[in-house]
Amino acid sequence: DQQVKQNSPSLSVQEGRISILNCDYTNSMFDYFLWYKKYPAEGPTFLISISSIKDKNEDGRFTVFLNKSAKHLSLHIVPSQPGDSAVYFCACGNEKLTFGTGTRLTIIP
Amino acid sequence: DAMVIQNPRYQVTQFGKPVTLSCSQTLNHNVMYWYQQKSSQAPKLLFHYYDKDFNNEADTPDNFQSRRPNTSFCFLDIRSPGLGDAAMYLCATSRRQGLGETQYFGPGTRLLVL
Structure with missing residues (x-):
């Protein structure tokens, strides 16, 4: 019963282009959403x-989008x-936090 | 620099031989967490301490115990490790418990069970 899913185990993006990482969740009680880098x-x-009251948060090259009706969030990195x-x-x-399985992002020079 | 430290980074133990993993923090955070992460899986919360209050996840096996003797230190004890307990064990801290509190992670201890 995986409540948080990252369906792409890996992603390769050319340097300078946009990286889009996706995450889907099933629990409508989740109120706060985070991205971690490892x-x-x-x-x-x-x-x-x-937080669940917003649909977008931006910090420099990183933007997180939240679509509560679709139970989907994404992380945009631009330029990569x-x-x-x-x-x-x-x-x-x-x-408490429930984590996804992770997406390995590779930026190609 | 304030940080979360885990020792050792790699631990090898024998099947059934008790093992203790340690975590220390210089952040003076109230909450400390232990996660288990198996290969290609999501980190899974085992338990956490809010100050001295211990909170066990419902599906954490009895084989796993924890101690927090003071604010700075937290230990994970595996009483009788099985082959299935081989994993990365991550310690994390947060200032408080609750919505929006960022968790800060240590580098992890990779446990190998022979």
Whole structure:
């Protein structure tokens, strides 16, 4: 019973183009949504978040979009840079977080 | 730099031999979490402490225990590790418990069970 799904295990994007990572959830009680980035041999680090009362949050090159009716969120990175190559986890929840399985993003120089 | 530290980074144990993983934090956060992450799977919350209050997830096996002797330290004890317990164990902290609190993760301890 996977409440948070990231259906693309991997994604390759050319440097300078837009990277779009997707996440779907099933629990309508989730109130807060986050994206974490993970480099090899390191723990996940917080990237950006959005609450359920918003549909968009932007921070520099990173924008998170939330579509509550579709129970879908996405992370846009533009322009993509080689240092963005990492595994990206979405996490949904209120007091506790439920994580997706991650998407490995590779930026091609 | 304030951080979450996990020791050791790699731990090898034998089937059935108790093992303890440790986590320390210099963030002075009230909440500490333990997650288990198996290969290609999502991190799964095992339990968390809010100050000294222990909160166990319903599906966390009894084989897994935790101790938090003070604010800075939290331990994960696996009483009788099985082959299925081989995983990455992530410790995380947050300032408070509740909506919108960012969790800060340590680098993880990879456990191998022989």
